[in-house]
Amino acid sequence: MIRQHRDYGHWYDRVKLSLKDIHNVQYVACMNPTAGSFTINPRLQRHFAVFSVSFPGGDALTTIYKTILQQHLASAIHKFSGYVQRTAGPLVNAALALHTKITSTFLPTAIKFHYVFNLRDLSNIFQVTL
Numbered sequence: 001m002i003r004q005h006r007d008y009g010h011w012y013d014r015v016k017l018s019l020k021d022i023h024n025v026q027y028v029a030c031m032n033p034t035a036g037s038f039t040i041n042p043r044l045q046r047h048f049a050v051f052s053v054s055f056p057g058g059d060a061l062t063t064i065y066k067t068i069l070q071q072h073l074a075s076a077i078h079k080f081s082g083y084v085q086r087t088a089g090p091l092v093n094a095a096l097a098l099h100t101k102i103t104s105t106f107l108p109t110a111i112k113f114h115y116v117f118n119l120r121d122l123s124n125i126f127q128v129t130l
Contacts, residue, residue: 002027003044055119058096065126066092095125 108115
C-alpha cells in the first residue's frame with residue numbers, strides 16, 4: 001500500500017470505483033537490524049533515504065558520558081567540590097564496564113526476551129534533571 005501510494009500518489013477505492021488522491025503525507029520508517037525481516041522490496045526502498053547508525057565504540061561512549069557528567073558536576077548551581085568533580089572519569093568507566101558485563105551475561109532468550117539492554121539504559125544513569 002505504501003509503495004502504491006508513493007508510486008502513483010493515490011489509492012483506488014474498490015467500493016466507489018474511483019481514485020482517492022492522497023496529499024501531504026510523509027512516511028518515516030525504522031528497522032531493527034537484529035530482529036524481524038532483513039529485506040525490503042527495492043521498489044519500496046527507492047522512495048526512502050537510508051541511514052545506518054552503528055553502536056558507538058567504547059572511546060566514544062566514554063567521551064560522551066564523561067562530558068555530560070563533568071558539565072553537571074562543574075555547574076555553578078550544584079557547587080560540587082573538586083573531589084567529587086574528579087570522580088567523573090572513574091564513575092563513567094565503572095558504569096560502562098557494568099553495562100558491558102550485564103549485556104554479555106544476561107543475553108535475551110525466548111523466555112527472557114526482556115534482557116535487551118541498549119544506550120537508553122546506560123543514559124538513564126547519567127540523566128540530569130534540574
